[in-house]
Amino acid sequence: MTQEAPARPRPTPYPAHLLTTPTGDLRHLPGHDGLPLVGSTVEYFADQEAWSVNQNRRYGRVWRSNILFNVGAVFQGADAAETILLDRDKNFSSLLGWSQNLASFFSGGLMLRDFDDHRFHRRLLQSAFKRPAVEGYLAQMHPLITGAVASWPAGATLRFYPRIKRLLLDQAAAVFLGMPLGADSDRVREAFTALTLGTVAVVPFAVPGLAKWKALRSREYLVRYLRGLIPARRGSDGGDMFSHLCREADEEGGRLTDDEVVDHMIFLLMAAHDTTTSALTTLVEALGRHPAWQDRLRDEARGLGVEQLSWGDFDRLPLADQCLREALRLYPPVPTLPRRTLRACEIDGVAIPANTAVWLDNYFIQRDPAHWTRPDDFDPERFSEGRAEHKRHRFSWIPFGGGAHTCIGMQFATMQAKLVMFHLLRRYRWRLDGRGETRRQMIPFPKPGDDLPLVFEGVDR
Ligand code: HEM
Known part of the structure:
Protein backbone atom coordinates (compact mmCIF):
# COMPACT_ATOMS: atom_id res chain seq x y z
CA MET A 1 0.00 0.00 0.00
CA THR A 2 1.45 3.39 -0.89
CA GLN A 3 1.75 5.85 1.91
CA GLU A 4 0.01 9.15 1.40
CA ALA A 5 2.24 12.22 1.54
CA PRO A 6 1.46 14.41 4.53
CA ALA A 7 -0.52 17.57 3.89
CA ARG A 8 1.82 20.37 2.83
CA PRO A 9 1.81 23.61 4.78
CA ARG A 10 -0.09 26.33 2.96
CA PRO A 11 1.67 29.58 2.07
CA THR A 12 1.31 31.96 5.00
CA PRO A 13 -2.06 33.68 4.40
CA TYR A 14 -1.30 37.30 5.22
CA PRO A 15 -4.15 39.73 4.68
CA ALA A 16 -3.49 41.85 1.59
CA HIS A 17 -3.78 45.05 3.61
CA LEU A 18 -0.44 44.30 5.30
CA LEU A 19 1.28 45.27 2.11
CA THR A 20 -0.85 48.22 1.18
CA THR A 21 -1.44 49.97 4.50
CA PRO A 22 1.21 52.41 5.60
CA THR A 23 3.82 51.20 7.97
CA GLY A 24 3.42 51.78 11.76
CA ASP A 25 4.26 55.10 13.36
CA LEU A 26 8.04 55.53 13.65
CA ARG A 27 8.19 59.13 14.79
CA HIS A 28 9.85 58.04 18.03
CA LEU A 29 12.96 57.10 16.00
CA PRO A 30 15.50 59.70 14.87
CA GLY A 31 15.65 60.38 11.14
CA HIS A 32 14.19 62.71 8.55
CA ASP A 33 11.31 62.16 6.18
CA GLY A 34 12.89 63.80 3.13
CA LEU A 35 10.87 65.47 0.42
CA PRO A 36 7.08 65.14 0.21
CA LEU A 37 6.09 61.88 -1.52
CA VAL A 38 9.55 60.71 -2.66
CA GLY A 39 11.14 60.97 0.80
CA SER A 40 14.91 60.41 0.67
CA THR A 41 14.80 58.35 -2.53
CA VAL A 42 16.84 60.87 -4.56
CA GLU A 43 19.51 61.22 -1.85
CA TYR A 44 19.66 57.45 -1.51
CA PHE A 45 20.07 56.71 -5.20
CA ALA A 46 22.63 59.49 -5.64
CA ASP A 47 25.15 57.67 -3.41
CA GLN A 48 23.94 54.75 -1.30
CA GLU A 49 27.29 54.21 0.42
CA ALA A 50 27.57 57.79 1.61
CA TRP A 51 23.92 57.78 2.60
CA SER A 52 24.32 54.80 4.90
CA VAL A 53 27.40 56.27 6.58
CA ASN A 54 26.04 59.84 6.86
CA GLN A 55 22.75 58.71 8.37
CA ASN A 56 24.71 56.70 10.92
CA ARG A 57 26.78 59.75 11.84
CA ARG A 58 23.65 61.81 12.36
CA TYR A 59 21.36 59.30 14.03
CA GLY A 60 23.34 56.29 15.30
CA ARG A 61 22.57 52.65 14.54
CA VAL A 62 18.73 52.88 14.38
CA TRP A 63 16.81 55.48 12.39
CA ARG A 64 13.72 55.86 10.27
CA SER A 65 13.81 56.48 6.59
CA ASN A 66 11.50 56.98 3.64
CA ILE A 67 12.68 55.44 0.41
CA LEU A 68 10.83 54.35 -2.70
CA PHE A 69 7.47 55.31 -1.18
CA ASN A 70 8.17 53.15 1.85
CA VAL A 71 8.77 54.29 5.41
CA GLY A 72 10.75 51.92 7.58
CA ALA A 73 13.27 51.49 10.39
CA VAL A 74 16.91 50.93 9.45
CA PHE A 75 19.06 48.82 11.80
CA GLN A 76 22.84 49.04 11.55
CA GLY A 77 23.95 46.97 14.54
CA ALA A 78 25.06 43.33 14.78
CA ASP A 79 22.79 42.76 17.82
CA ALA A 80 19.78 43.87 15.77
CA ALA A 81 20.93 41.50 12.99
CA GLU A 82 20.91 38.64 15.48
CA THR A 83 17.39 39.47 16.71
CA ILE A 84 15.94 39.91 13.24
CA LEU A 85 17.64 37.01 11.50
CA LEU A 86 17.25 34.42 14.25
CA ASP A 87 13.67 35.62 14.79
CA ARG A 88 13.02 33.43 17.82
CA ASP A 89 9.50 34.83 18.30
CA LYS A 90 8.45 34.70 14.65
CA ASN A 91 8.03 38.46 14.51
CA PHE A 92 9.47 39.08 11.07
CA SER A 93 8.20 38.17 7.64
CA SER A 94 10.72 37.72 4.84
CA LEU A 95 7.87 37.32 2.34
CA LEU A 96 6.39 40.71 3.20
CA GLY A 97 9.82 42.31 3.50
CA TRP A 98 10.93 41.27 0.03
CA SER A 99 7.52 41.54 -1.63
CA GLN A 100 7.72 45.19 -2.53
CA ASN A 101 10.69 44.65 -4.83
CA LEU A 102 10.42 41.02 -5.78
CA ALA A 103 6.82 39.75 -5.63
CA SER A 104 5.91 40.67 -9.23
CA PHE A 105 8.89 38.83 -10.65
CA PHE A 106 10.03 36.19 -8.19
CA SER A 107 6.90 35.05 -6.34
CA GLY A 108 7.12 31.55 -4.91
CA GLY A 109 10.91 31.78 -4.41
CA LEU A 110 12.31 30.59 -1.10
CA MET A 111 12.87 34.08 0.29
CA LEU A 124 12.71 19.96 -0.89
CA LEU A 125 15.38 22.17 -2.41
CA GLN A 126 18.11 20.93 -0.11
CA SER A 127 19.08 17.84 -2.11
CA ALA A 128 20.07 20.06 -5.05
CA PHE A 129 22.71 21.64 -2.75
CA LYS A 130 24.18 18.54 -1.15
CA ARG A 131 27.69 17.34 -1.91
CA PRO A 132 26.95 14.85 -4.73
CA ALA A 133 24.88 17.43 -6.60
CA VAL A 134 27.42 20.24 -6.10
CA GLU A 135 30.28 17.98 -7.19
CA GLY A 136 28.39 17.34 -10.40
CA TYR A 137 27.91 21.08 -11.00
CA LEU A 138 31.60 21.76 -10.44
CA ALA A 139 32.60 19.14 -12.99
CA GLN A 140 30.39 20.87 -15.55
CA MET A 141 31.84 24.29 -14.75
CA HIS A 142 35.51 23.50 -15.36
CA PRO A 143 35.45 23.41 -19.17
CA LEU A 144 33.15 26.42 -19.37
CA ILE A 145 35.43 28.54 -17.21
CA THR A 146 38.69 27.50 -18.83
CA GLY A 147 37.21 27.99 -22.32
CA ALA A 148 35.79 31.44 -21.56
CA VAL A 149 38.80 32.75 -19.66
CA ALA A 150 41.20 31.55 -22.35
CA SER A 151 39.35 33.64 -24.93
CA TRP A 152 39.89 36.96 -23.11
CA PRO A 153 42.27 39.22 -25.05
CA ALA A 154 45.62 39.57 -23.25
CA GLY A 155 47.15 43.06 -23.27
CA ALA A 156 43.94 44.90 -24.17
CA THR A 157 41.58 46.68 -21.80
CA LEU A 158 38.42 44.76 -21.06
CA ARG A 159 35.51 45.55 -18.83
CA PHE A 160 35.45 42.83 -16.25
CA TYR A 161 31.87 43.11 -14.99
CA PRO A 162 30.04 42.29 -18.25
CA ARG A 163 32.57 39.52 -19.02
CA ILE A 164 32.11 37.75 -15.73
CA LYS A 165 28.35 38.27 -15.78
CA ARG A 166 28.19 36.64 -19.19
CA LEU A 167 30.40 33.77 -18.04
CA LEU A 168 28.29 33.11 -14.96
CA LEU A 169 25.04 33.32 -16.90
CA ASP A 170 26.34 30.81 -19.41
CA GLN A 171 27.34 28.60 -16.50
CA ALA A 172 23.90 28.99 -14.98
CA ALA A 173 22.26 27.93 -18.25
CA ALA A 174 24.40 24.78 -18.29
CA VAL A 175 24.60 23.90 -14.61
CA PHE A 176 21.21 25.07 -13.41
CA LEU A 177 19.11 24.38 -16.46
CA GLY A 178 21.12 21.69 -18.27
CA MET A 179 21.06 23.68 -21.52
CA PRO A 180 23.77 23.62 -24.17
CA LEU A 181 25.01 27.08 -25.11
CA GLY A 182 23.23 28.44 -28.18
CA ALA A 183 20.17 30.39 -29.27
CA ASP A 184 18.02 29.20 -26.35
CA SER A 185 20.61 30.08 -23.75
CA ASP A 186 21.07 33.53 -25.36
CA ARG A 187 17.34 34.15 -25.09
CA VAL A 188 17.27 32.93 -21.47
CA ARG A 189 20.22 35.18 -20.64
CA GLU A 190 18.49 38.23 -22.13
CA ALA A 191 15.24 37.43 -20.33
CA PHE A 192 17.09 37.14 -17.08
CA THR A 193 18.87 40.43 -17.42
CA ALA A 194 15.54 42.19 -18.12
CA LEU A 195 13.91 40.43 -15.18
CA THR A 196 16.55 41.63 -12.70
CA LEU A 197 16.37 45.19 -13.99
CA GLY A 198 12.63 45.13 -13.31
CA THR A 199 13.29 44.89 -9.57
CA VAL A 200 14.72 48.41 -9.54
CA ALA A 201 12.40 49.99 -12.11
CA VAL A 202 12.04 53.69 -11.34
CA VAL A 203 8.53 53.74 -12.86
CA PRO A 204 6.68 51.12 -10.79
CA PHE A 205 4.03 50.45 -13.50
CA ALA A 206 4.06 48.13 -16.50
CA VAL A 207 4.25 50.84 -19.19
CA PRO A 208 5.06 49.24 -22.59
CA GLY A 209 8.75 49.59 -23.36
CA LEU A 210 9.77 50.45 -19.79
CA ALA A 211 11.67 48.24 -17.35
CA LYS A 212 8.77 46.74 -15.39
CA TRP A 213 6.86 45.82 -18.54
CA LYS A 214 9.97 44.23 -20.09
CA ALA A 215 10.62 42.30 -16.87
CA LEU A 216 7.06 40.93 -16.73
CA ARG A 217 7.22 39.83 -20.37
CA SER A 218 10.57 38.18 -19.72
CA ARG A 219 9.10 36.31 -16.78
CA GLU A 220 6.23 35.08 -18.97
CA TYR A 221 8.76 33.82 -21.49
CA LEU A 222 10.82 32.02 -18.84
CA VAL A 223 7.73 30.42 -17.28
CA ARG A 224 6.61 29.11 -20.68
CA TYR A 225 10.08 27.91 -21.57
CA LEU A 226 10.76 26.10 -18.30
CA ARG A 227 7.28 24.56 -18.10
CA GLY A 228 7.81 23.05 -21.52
CA LEU A 229 10.94 21.27 -20.30
CA ILE A 230 9.46 19.79 -17.12
CA PRO A 231 7.84 16.57 -18.44
CA ALA A 232 11.18 15.35 -19.84
CA ARG A 233 13.06 16.38 -16.68
CA ARG A 234 10.69 14.58 -14.34
CA GLY A 235 11.97 11.24 -15.57
CA SER A 236 15.55 12.19 -16.37
CA ASP A 237 18.69 11.46 -14.39
CA GLY A 238 20.26 14.80 -15.40
CA GLY A 239 22.83 16.33 -13.05
CA ASP A 240 21.59 19.90 -13.50
CA MET A 241 19.72 21.75 -10.73
CA PHE A 242 16.46 21.89 -12.68
CA SER A 243 16.40 18.09 -13.08
CA HIS A 244 17.15 17.72 -9.36
CA LEU A 245 14.14 19.87 -8.45
CA CYS A 246 11.87 18.05 -10.89
CA ARG A 247 12.77 14.65 -9.52
CA GLU A 248 13.53 14.94 -5.83
CA ALA A 249 11.06 14.09 -3.10
CA ASP A 250 11.68 14.51 0.63
CA GLU A 251 11.69 11.59 3.10
CA GLU A 252 7.95 11.95 3.53
CA GLY A 253 7.15 11.79 -0.16
CA GLY A 254 6.59 15.53 -0.67
CA ARG A 255 7.30 16.73 -4.21
CA LEU A 256 7.23 20.10 -5.95
CA THR A 257 4.42 20.83 -8.43
CA ASP A 258 5.27 22.12 -11.91
CA ASP A 259 4.44 25.69 -10.92
CA GLU A 260 6.62 25.44 -7.84
CA VAL A 261 9.57 24.05 -9.80
CA VAL A 262 9.33 26.96 -12.23
CA ASP A 263 9.04 29.56 -9.45
CA HIS A 264 12.01 28.12 -7.59
CA MET A 265 14.17 27.88 -10.70
CA ILE A 266 13.50 31.48 -11.71
CA PHE A 267 14.29 32.63 -8.19
CA LEU A 268 17.44 30.50 -7.96
CA LEU A 269 18.82 31.85 -11.21
CA MET A 270 18.35 35.39 -9.92
CA ALA A 271 19.69 34.66 -6.44
CA ALA A 272 22.73 32.89 -7.81
CA HIS A 273 24.28 34.76 -10.66
CA ASP A 274 24.14 38.49 -9.92
CA THR A 275 25.36 37.93 -6.37
CA THR A 276 28.40 35.91 -7.40
CA THR A 277 29.09 38.30 -10.29
CA SER A 278 29.16 41.17 -7.80
CA ALA A 279 31.40 39.31 -5.33
CA LEU A 280 33.92 38.32 -8.00
CA THR A 281 34.01 41.83 -9.42
CA THR A 282 34.79 43.28 -5.99
CA LEU A 283 37.48 40.67 -5.40
CA VAL A 284 39.16 41.04 -8.78
CA GLU A 285 39.15 44.83 -8.39
CA ALA A 286 40.73 44.58 -4.92
CA LEU A 287 43.44 42.26 -6.25
CA GLY A 288 44.08 44.73 -9.08
CA ARG A 289 44.67 47.40 -6.44
CA HIS A 290 46.74 45.10 -4.21
CA PRO A 291 49.13 43.20 -6.51
CA ALA A 292 51.02 41.67 -3.57
CA TRP A 293 47.84 39.84 -2.56
CA GLN A 294 47.29 38.83 -6.16
CA ASP A 295 50.76 37.26 -6.22
CA ARG A 296 50.14 35.45 -2.93
CA LEU A 297 46.91 33.94 -4.27
CA ARG A 298 48.63 32.96 -7.53
CA ASP A 299 51.38 31.19 -5.59
CA GLU A 300 48.77 29.44 -3.46
CA ALA A 301 46.84 28.28 -6.54
CA ARG A 302 50.01 27.01 -8.25
CA GLY A 303 51.17 25.40 -5.04
CA LEU A 304 48.29 22.91 -5.24
CA GLY A 305 50.01 21.36 -8.24
CA VAL A 306 46.75 20.49 -10.03
CA GLU A 307 45.16 21.60 -13.29
CA GLN A 308 41.58 21.34 -12.00
CA LEU A 309 40.16 21.68 -8.52
CA SER A 310 38.39 18.75 -6.95
CA TRP A 311 36.24 18.77 -3.80
CA GLY A 312 39.08 18.42 -1.30
CA ASP A 313 41.16 21.19 -2.92
CA PHE A 314 38.78 23.97 -1.98
CA ASP A 315 39.85 23.78 1.67
CA ARG A 316 43.48 24.03 0.63
CA LEU A 317 43.12 27.65 -0.49
CA PRO A 318 43.01 29.54 2.82
CA LEU A 319 44.30 32.83 1.39
CA ALA A 320 41.74 32.80 -1.41
CA ASP A 321 39.14 32.15 1.27
CA GLN A 322 40.28 35.14 3.33
CA CYS A 323 40.28 37.42 0.27
CA LEU A 324 36.81 36.31 -0.78
CA ARG A 325 35.49 36.90 2.73
CA GLU A 326 37.03 40.34 2.73
CA ALA A 327 35.44 41.21 -0.65
CA LEU A 328 32.08 40.01 0.66
CA ARG A 329 32.58 42.10 3.81
CA LEU A 330 33.41 45.32 1.97
CA TYR A 331 30.65 45.01 -0.61
CA PRO A 332 28.03 42.46 0.39
CA PRO A 333 26.16 41.61 -2.82
CA VAL A 334 22.89 41.88 -0.88
CA PRO A 335 23.62 45.03 1.14
CA THR A 336 20.18 45.37 2.75
CA LEU A 337 17.94 42.63 4.12
CA PRO A 338 14.30 43.68 4.38
CA ARG A 339 11.65 42.27 6.74
CA ARG A 340 8.19 43.36 7.90
CA THR A 341 7.02 43.04 11.49
CA LEU A 342 3.98 40.84 12.06
CA ARG A 343 3.40 42.17 15.59
CA ALA A 344 4.76 44.90 17.83
CA CYS A 345 8.20 43.95 19.12
CA GLU A 346 11.47 45.28 20.40
CA ILE A 347 14.71 45.28 18.40
CA ASP A 348 17.94 46.36 20.04
CA GLY A 349 15.97 48.10 22.82
CA VAL A 350 13.76 50.02 20.38
CA ALA A 351 9.99 49.50 20.14
CA ILE A 352 8.79 48.77 16.62
CA PRO A 353 5.06 48.65 15.84
CA ALA A 354 3.33 45.82 13.98
CA ASN A 355 3.19 45.92 10.18
CA THR A 356 6.36 47.94 9.80
CA ALA A 357 9.20 47.67 7.32
CA VAL A 358 12.58 46.98 8.93
CA TRP A 359 15.80 47.04 6.94
CA LEU A 360 19.01 45.46 8.11
CA ASP A 361 21.92 47.47 6.70
CA ASN A 362 24.60 44.81 6.43
CA TYR A 363 26.78 47.10 4.31
CA PHE A 364 27.23 49.21 7.46
CA ILE A 365 27.31 46.30 9.93
CA GLN A 366 30.22 44.78 8.02
CA ARG A 367 32.17 48.05 8.34
CA ASP A 368 31.15 48.88 11.88
CA PRO A 369 34.27 50.06 13.74
CA ALA A 370 32.84 48.35 16.82
CA HIS A 371 33.82 45.01 15.22
CA TRP A 372 36.36 45.74 12.51
CA THR A 373 39.81 47.33 12.64
CA ARG A 374 40.26 50.04 9.95
CA PRO A 375 37.02 48.80 8.41
CA ASP A 376 37.32 50.51 5.03
CA ASP A 377 40.69 48.89 4.24
CA PHE A 378 41.06 45.76 2.13
CA ASP A 379 42.83 43.64 4.74
CA PRO A 380 42.20 39.90 4.27
CA GLU A 381 44.48 39.10 7.22
CA ARG A 382 41.63 40.16 9.51
CA PHE A 383 40.12 36.71 8.73
CA SER A 384 43.31 34.84 9.61
CA GLU A 385 43.30 32.53 12.61
CA GLY A 386 45.51 34.91 14.56
CA ARG A 387 43.23 37.93 14.18
CA ALA A 388 39.79 36.40 13.49
CA GLU A 389 37.94 39.73 13.66
CA HIS A 390 34.82 38.04 12.30
CA LYS A 391 34.55 36.12 15.57
CA ARG A 392 34.07 39.28 17.63
CA HIS A 393 30.31 39.03 17.04
CA ARG A 394 28.37 36.17 15.43
CA PHE A 395 26.39 38.59 13.29
CA SER A 396 29.03 41.12 12.26
CA TRP A 397 29.84 39.22 9.01
CA ILE A 398 26.56 38.32 7.33
CA PRO A 399 26.96 38.48 3.54
CA PHE A 400 24.92 35.25 3.31
CA GLY A 401 22.36 36.35 5.91
CA GLY A 402 21.62 34.15 8.91
CA GLY A 403 18.90 32.11 10.59
CA ALA A 404 16.18 30.25 8.66
CA HIS A 405 16.76 32.18 5.43
CA THR A 406 20.57 31.81 5.37
CA CYS A 407 21.67 31.57 1.73
CA ILE A 408 21.09 28.01 0.54
CA GLY A 409 23.73 28.51 -2.16
CA MET A 410 26.52 29.67 0.17
CA GLN A 411 28.75 26.65 -0.34
CA PHE A 412 28.06 26.56 -4.06
CA ALA A 413 28.85 30.28 -4.43
CA THR A 414 32.07 30.01 -2.44
CA MET A 415 33.29 27.09 -4.53
CA GLN A 416 32.29 28.72 -7.79
CA ALA A 417 34.10 31.94 -6.88
CA LYS A 418 37.26 30.04 -5.90
CA LEU A 419 37.08 28.02 -9.10
CA VAL A 420 36.93 31.14 -11.27
CA MET A 421 39.77 32.73 -9.29
CA PHE A 422 41.88 29.60 -9.61
CA HIS A 423 41.69 29.72 -13.41
CA LEU A 424 42.12 33.49 -13.65
CA LEU A 425 45.18 33.55 -11.38
CA ARG A 426 46.93 30.72 -13.16
CA ARG A 427 46.44 32.26 -16.56
CA TYR A 428 46.72 36.03 -16.00
CA ARG A 429 48.15 38.90 -14.01
CA TRP A 430 45.84 41.91 -14.11
CA ARG A 431 45.94 45.58 -13.27
CA LEU A 432 43.51 48.44 -13.21
CA ASP A 433 43.33 50.42 -16.40
CA GLY A 434 44.95 53.53 -14.89
CA ARG A 435 41.75 54.62 -13.22
CA GLY A 436 41.24 56.05 -9.79
CA GLU A 437 38.27 55.38 -7.55
CA THR A 438 34.94 55.29 -9.33
CA ARG A 439 31.61 55.54 -7.59
CA ARG A 440 30.09 52.19 -6.79
CA GLN A 441 26.61 51.46 -7.96
CA MET A 442 24.88 49.57 -5.14
CA ILE A 443 21.53 48.77 -6.73
CA PRO A 444 20.39 46.20 -7.72
CA PHE A 445 23.81 44.67 -6.85
CA PRO A 446 27.08 46.42 -5.98
CA LYS A 447 29.49 47.00 -8.86
CA PRO A 448 31.92 49.73 -9.97
CA GLY A 449 30.04 52.36 -11.96
CA ASP A 450 32.50 52.01 -14.88
CA ASP A 451 32.18 48.17 -15.03
CA LEU A 452 35.82 47.75 -13.99
CA PRO A 453 38.17 48.19 -16.97
CA LEU A 454 41.21 45.93 -16.49
CA VAL A 455 44.28 44.89 -18.45
CA PHE A 456 45.04 41.16 -18.32
CA GLU A 457 48.55 39.91 -19.17
CA GLY A 458 49.33 36.23 -19.65
CA VAL A 459 51.60 34.55 -17.08
CA ASP A 460 53.65 31.34 -17.37
CA ARG A 461 51.72 28.43 -15.94
C1 HEM B 1 28.25 35.44 -3.32
C2 HEM B 1 27.10 34.91 -3.63
C3 HEM B 1 25.85 35.02 -2.80
C4 HEM B 1 25.51 35.89 -1.81
C5 HEM B 1 26.34 37.01 -1.23
C6 HEM B 1 24.17 35.54 -1.38
C7 HEM B 1 23.49 36.21 -0.37
C8 HEM B 1 22.27 35.79 0.14
C9 HEM B 1 21.61 36.38 1.28
C10 HEM B 1 22.12 37.57 2.08
C11 HEM B 1 20.47 35.70 1.48
C12 HEM B 1 19.47 35.92 2.62
C13 HEM B 1 18.46 36.98 2.31
C14 HEM B 1 17.56 37.29 3.49
O1 HEM B 1 17.71 36.74 4.57
O2 HEM B 1 16.68 38.13 3.31
C15 HEM B 1 20.39 34.68 0.47
C16 HEM B 1 19.35 33.81 0.33
C17 HEM B 1 19.25 32.90 -0.70
N1 HEM B 1 20.20 32.60 -1.64
FE1 HEM B 1 22.01 33.46 -1.79
N2 HEM B 1 23.73 34.48 -2.12
C18 HEM B 1 24.72 34.12 -2.99
C19 HEM B 1 24.69 33.09 -3.90
C20 HEM B 1 23.65 32.22 -4.05
C21 HEM B 1 23.64 31.11 -4.96
C22 HEM B 1 24.81 30.69 -5.82
C23 HEM B 1 22.41 30.53 -4.85
C24 HEM B 1 21.85 29.34 -5.57
C25 HEM B 1 22.53 28.52 -6.30
C26 HEM B 1 21.64 31.29 -3.88
C27 HEM B 1 20.36 31.02 -3.52
C28 HEM B 1 19.71 31.64 -2.46
C29 HEM B 1 18.38 31.28 -2.04
C30 HEM B 1 17.46 30.25 -2.66
C31 HEM B 1 18.08 32.09 -0.93
C32 HEM B 1 16.81 32.09 -0.09
C33 HEM B 1 17.03 31.17 1.11
C34 HEM B 1 15.81 31.08 2.01
O3 HEM B 1 14.99 32.01 2.00
O4 HEM B 1 15.70 30.07 2.71
N3 HEM B 1 22.43 32.30 -3.42
N4 HEM B 1 21.50 34.74 -0.33
Missing part, protein backbone atom coordinates in the same frame (compact mmCIF):
# COMPACT_ATOMS: atom_id res chain seq x y z
CA LEU A 112 9.23 34.88 -0.42
CA ARG A 113 7.99 32.19 1.93
CA ASP A 114 7.73 32.18 5.70
CA PHE A 115 7.82 29.73 8.60
CA ASP A 116 6.29 26.23 8.01
CA ASP A 117 5.72 26.81 4.33
CA HIS A 118 9.29 28.06 3.94
CA ARG A 119 10.70 25.08 5.88
CA PHE A 120 8.77 22.63 3.70
CA HIS A 121 10.11 24.12 0.48
CA ARG A 122 13.64 24.57 1.78
CA ARG A 123 13.77 20.85 2.63
